[in-house]
Amino acid sequence: MARLVAERADIVPALGELFRTHGYQGTSLALISERTGLGKGSLYHFFPGGKEEMVQAVLAEIDGWFESEIFAPLRTGEGEDEMAARARIAAMFAAVDAYFRSGRRACLIGTFALGQVRERFTVVIDGYFWRWQVALAGALARAGVPAHEANGIAEEVLVGIQGGIVLAHARDDAEVFRRTLERLRARCRFAL
């Protein structure tokens, strides 16, 4: 029997893409097995809790990625000047564009939020958006945005990103997402 996978972390990204495009119920074990190249034996070896545990692992990985690549950078730089804070916000937009592949890639957390599945993963979904918004609002404030506006603009940005993904998918046109990001960038600059 050929050994294919060293760690379970190796297949989590693949699982993520599957859940993204087929949803929770739509991602059958047969499909997972086919796409990952792993039989049920391996699958249940790495994830004794089955599909539920796979989703948890995926969500944790996504959350971790955003935490270290997006949220944390937004939060750091407490003593920085306004220009540095602006640069961090610009970096966030670039990272978001790359991660969501200009809207061609769906947001798993956003997708889950819309359906019944939400209830099974409330904590993660809640925390993800909340931490993002707080971190962004903080960076905006440090960039010179009036405190009472920062939180609202941060919410506006998150709304725009999620909506941009939906519309880019509907139209099958990445430009929709790029234009949206550009508008949001301008909105942040304009508020200064």
Added chain:
Amino acid sequence: MARLVAERADIVPALGELFRTHGYQGTSLALISERTGLGKGSLYHFFPGGKEEMVQAVLAEIDGWFESEIFAPLRTGEGEDEMAARARIAAMFAAVDAYFRSGRRACLIGTFALGQVRERFTVVIDGYFWRWQVALAGALARAGVPAHEANGIAEEVLVGIQGGIVLAHARDDAEVFRRTLERLRARCRFAL
């Protein structure tokens, strides 16, 4: 055998809510049967094509509703003055807030757009957003928005609505959606 339903149109709304909250694959025939109170016999009598035909019926109903309640009103009033056009746009926001129950109700078309199911219903999904944007852009132009800006603002509004729904669901907070609509309303006014 008790007669329960006169026309198949009577259960289409119920089907819509099911697909909204459970997705395409998540909505099993057993669930449909339970929630509509109809056995498989009746279900396949009304929808010989099974689930696929049910979804088509739901999408057609939604599309028809938006066409007559949202798109058409935006398009009419070719000879009206600017104030009348503004009133039509205000009416659209009110209708949207009511239809999506301030973000507590998901947009089935938006939900489908995100996943693999999209490919089965491309035509409807494409048409829905496109006709909405064109109709809104027209109304904005008649309301006094510069022609080269109208289309972009219309896109911005659609993005905001979809994003507002996602975030309102994630937070389980209708205020997110209401605030978003308010921002979009202001954006339309500001562009004049």
Added chain:
DNA sequence: GCGTGTCTGTACCAATTGGTACATACAAAA
């Protein structure tokens, strides 16, 4: 070389999936 624990494939399971067949019941037209 020999265990030992980590991986992997296969066979199997009950439950559920979407879908069909059909006998039957009912309402309205004749």
Added chain:
DNA sequence: TTTTGTATGTACCAATTGGTACAGACACGC
């Protein structure tokens, strides 16, 4: 009152669902 077409419940179907059991195979430490 009979006929006729529209509903409806039930039984049934093969295929697939998520999940379990377990016998092996491999790499590694000893």
